[in-house]
Amino acid sequence: MTEERIVTAALLVIGDEILSGRTKDQNIGFIAEHLTSIGIRLQEVRVVPDVEGEIVAAVNALRAKYTYLFTTGGIGPTHDDITADSIGMAFGVSVSIDARAERVLRDYYGAKGLEVTPARLRMARLPAGAELIDNPVSAAPGFRVGNVIVMAGVPSIMQVMLACVTPTLDTGAALLSITIPVDRPESEIADAFSAHQQRYRDVAMGSYPLLRNGRPATDLVLRCSDLARLNDATATLKAALKL
Amino acid sequence: MTEERIVTAALLVIGDEILSGRTKDQNIGFIAEHLTSIGIRLQEVRVVPDVEGEIVAAVNALRAKYTYLFTTGGIGPTHDDITADSIGMAFGVSVSIDARAERVLRDYYGAKGLEVTPARLRMARLPAGAELIDNPVSAAPGFRVGNVIVMAGVPSIMQVMLACVTPTLDTGAALLSITIPVDRPESEIADAFSAHQQRYRDVAMGSYPLLRNGRPATDLVLRCSDLARLNDATATLKAALKL
Numbered sequence: 001m002t003e004e005r006i007v008t009a010a011l012l013v014i015g016d017e018i019l020s021g022r023t024k025d026q027n028i029g030f031i032a033e034h035l036t037s038i039g040i041r042l043q044e045v046r047v048v049p050d051v052e053g054e055i056v057a058a059v060n061a062l063r064a065k066y067t068y069l070f071t072t073g074g075i076g077p078t079h080d081d082i083t084a085d086s087i088g089m090a091f092g093v094s095v096s097i098d099a100r101a102e103r104v105l106r107d108y109y110g111a112k113g114l115e116v117t118p119a120r121l122r123m124a125r126l127p128a129g130a131e132l133i134d135n136p137v138s139a140a141p142g143f144r145v146g147n148v149i150v151m152a153g154v155p156s157i158m159q160v161m162l163a164c165v166t167p168t169l170d171t172g173a174a175l176l177s178i179t180i181p182v183d184r185p186e187s188e189i190a191d192a193f194s195a196h197q198q199r200y201r202d203v204a205m206g207s208y209p210l211l212r213n214g215r216p217a218t219d220l221v222l223r224c225s226d227l228a229r230l231n232d233a234t235a236t237l238k239a240a241l242k243l
Numbered sequence: 244m245t246e247e248r249i250v251t252a253a254l255l256v257i258g259d260e261i262l263s264g265r266t267k268d269q270n271i272g273f274i275a276e277h278l279t280s281i282g283i284r285l286q287e288v289r290v291v292p293d294v295e296g297e298i299v300a301a302v303n304a305l306r307a308k309y310t311y312l313f314t315t316g317g318i319g320p321t322h323d324d325i326t327a328d329s330i331g332m333a334f335g336v337s338v339s340i341d342a343r344a345e346r347v348l349r350d351y352y353g354a355k356g357l358e359v360t361p362a363r364l365r366m367a368r369l370p371a372g373a374e375l376i377d378n379p380v381s382a383a384p385g386f387r388v389g390n391v392i393v394m395a396g397v398p399s400i401m402q403v404m405l406a407c408v409t410p411t412l413d414t415g416a417a418l419l420s421i422t423i424p425v426d427r428p429e430s431e432i433a434d435a436f437s438a439h440q441q442r443y444r445d446v447a448m449g450s451y452p453l454l455r456n457g458r459p460a461t462d463l464v465l466r467c468s469d470l471a472r473l474n475d476a477t478a479t480l481k482a483a484l485k486l
Contacts, residue, residue, distance in 0.1 A: 021276030033264030119433030
């Protein structure tokens with residue numbers, strides 16, 4: 001097996017509306033799938049309310065522990081949008097109107113014949129040292145400070161920001177995965193499956209129960225960054241289960 | 244205003260499959276909405292992988308901070324189901340076959356003419372002192388230890404467990420909410436909205452941008468446990484925005 005470089009990430013979802021159930025999060029699954037596909041391993045997600053102390057504590061815990069921390073939410077124009085200030089507080093840097101972001105907003109609203117109100121200008125407030133992340137949808141930029149990547153909460157805007165920032169990210173060995181569908185309940189195959197995991201300790205094996213055509217079935221998922229090893233574990237598991 | 248009793252909760256979602264994006268979580272939004280409706284305030288969510296140390300650390304951080312901790316995932320029959328052991332570790336108690344849970348499983352599989360294999364019996368392993376939570380769907384119970392409520396990850400099973408445990412929970416003052424739809428982008432109303440929040444500091448006010456009939460619009464959400472105060476803040480906000 002070759003030397004692997006492991007790149008990890010956490011995601012911090014910021015917003016009362018997710019915790020109240022009013023808004024159903026659509027970003028966790030999207031970001032998880034995207035990071036997995038580019039070779040970044042999402043290791044933890046947290047959802048916290050629009051409370052500065054909670055955001056700062058989570059940012060500092062997560063940015064220290066993982067290669068990257070992605071955040072969603074709280075970068076709009078209203079008083080409950082406190083992500084930029086919280087990130088500034090977490091890094092111990094000032095937060096003020098960024099000239100580059102202000103120009104982006106003035107160009108965008110100017111082209112529409114709209115005034116740049118104090119609320120709109122609030123979206124140009126960034127922590128000192130931030131790099132801008134383009135927002136081709138609605139102009140107000142995301143930003144990056146250190147290893148923390150701050151994106152919008154609106155899914156369509158988050159997705160373009162993630163696309164913009166992706167080419168700048170370090171990535172590591174992608175975790176390859178193979179799914180083996182089994183038409184038996186997981187409790188029938190669990191013993192053999194567990195024995196197989198013991199035999200291949202470097203291949204992560206998960207078992208996911210589901211209904212297939214109305215009957216209890218199982219998806220077995222094997223994950224490893226080494227394709228040959230993954231194929232070997234898959235073939236021997238299929239043989240063991242007589243598939 | 245009357246004296247309020249505030250009951251809080253956190254949710255811990257356990258599972259590699261959520262972090263890899265393979266499975267899209269459906270439980271966070273459901274649990275958030277349910278808890279809000281019964282007067283329990285969900286304050287934090289975490290998603291962690293199937294790694295004992297990570298689960299134990301999250302359980303101990305969250306159970307100390309909130310009235311209740313709910314968990315989903317990791318209570319099935321396979322080797323990657325390590326929630327019961329992790330909860331036992333977090334509480335410093337032993338984990339072994341529970342006679343009540345074993346009887347439930349033997350009755351369920353016996354009625355189907357199926358053998359209780361070691362894998363199936365694994366689902367009766369509970370931390371010492373656990374109370375069972377019924378699972379009318381597939382028998383294998385959830386459980387409660389102290390203020391920690393452990394449920395399945397499969398949404399249909401989680402939902403019946405949550406229904407079963409709900410009558411046993413302390414609940415507090417429900418946070419009432421009113422949504423005011425506004426057909427203007429949030430950046431146009433943000434200044435007035437922010438001034439209104441300053442005037443009613445005890446009413447939590449959030450602003451959520453969206454597209455309505457293809458045009459930028461905003462939902463303003465006011466939340467407070469005192470209905471009269473909420474109605475007052477709503478009426479004066481509508482007047483301020485000329486709605």
